[in-house]
Amino acid sequence: AQTVTQSQPEMSVQEAETVTLSCTYDTSESDYYLFWYKQPPSRQMILVIRQEAYKQQNATENRFSVNFQKAAKSFSLKISDSQLGDAAMYFCAYRGQGGSEKLVFGKGTKLTVNP
Amino acid sequence: GAVVSQHPSWVICKSGTSVKIECRSLDFQATTMFWYRQFPKQSLMLMATSNEGSKATYEQGVEKDKFLINHASLTLSTLTVTSAHPEDSSFYICSARAWLAGGTQFFGPGTRLTVL
Numbered sequence: 092a093q094t095v096t097q098s099q100p101e102m103s104v105q106e107a108e109t110v111t112l113s114c115t116y117d118t119s120e121s122d123y124y125l126f127w128y129k130q131p132p133s134r135q136m137i138l139v140i141r142q143e144a145y146k147q148q149n150a151t152e153n154r155f156s157v158n159f160q161k162a163a164k165s166f167s168l169k170i171s172d173s174q175l176g177d178a179a180m181y182f183c184a185y186r187g188q189g190g191s192e193k194l195v196f197g198k199g200t201k202l203t204v205n206p
Numbered sequence: 207g208a209v210v211s212q213h214p215s216w217v218i219c220k221s222g223t224s225v226k227i228e229c230r231s232l233d234f235q236a237t238t239m240f241w242y243r244q245f246p247k248q249s250l251m252l253m254a255t256s257n258e259g260s261k262a263t264y265e266q267g268v269e270k271d272k273f274l275i276n277h278a279s280l281t282l283s284t285l286t287v288t289s290a291h292p293e294d295s296s297f298y299i300c301s302a303r304a305w306l307a308g309g310t311q312f313f314g315p316g317t318r319l320t321v322l
Contacts, residue, residue: 124308124309124310126310128313133315134244134297134299134315134316135313135315135316136250136299136301136313136316137313138310138312141308141310143308182249182250186309186311192238192255192303192309193240193252193255194240194250194252194301194311196249196250197249198248198249199248199249
């Protein structure tokens, strides 16, 4: 079974600085999708970024980018120019390509942004 | 685009009563929806996968007779917590899979259930 590990329960960053959140996963599949979701205090889950495993190019969305290392099974999220509104729980998630459509979530990293 | 709504956002009920939670995809059709439960300061736990026009697939340990799921249309799935007890108090979140977005799941805002 696939597993997703987020080794940092909590992280903090100064406003306008850069922070990287770690995520590793375990799978025997060669084709899959990886996601970062953000859950602010409102508890609404918001998609931050998505990466297809077959794409070598790292996904980017404005201030958010990933470092996808397929061989190492690593999928870290970099947040540049951190803003107060970035404070939230961040969940890394995995979805296989065939059969199951389920998302496998990590335990989350709580990000605090200090003014 | 890809907006998912949930209703109600907050419900309090007496022990022994049933509660229905609705999940709607507002601007896309979703043949597959998912129901999660989230305990405080924890990750999301998948309860079941809801497929339009067929029976839901429940995760191991989830009582299908207690958590009734109906996915009668391409935009609506409902979760009914039957004979609710205080231990069913939790935050319930649905998601809908959007084919036009590569099958990405988009989440509703969640429903906080409190059973007295």
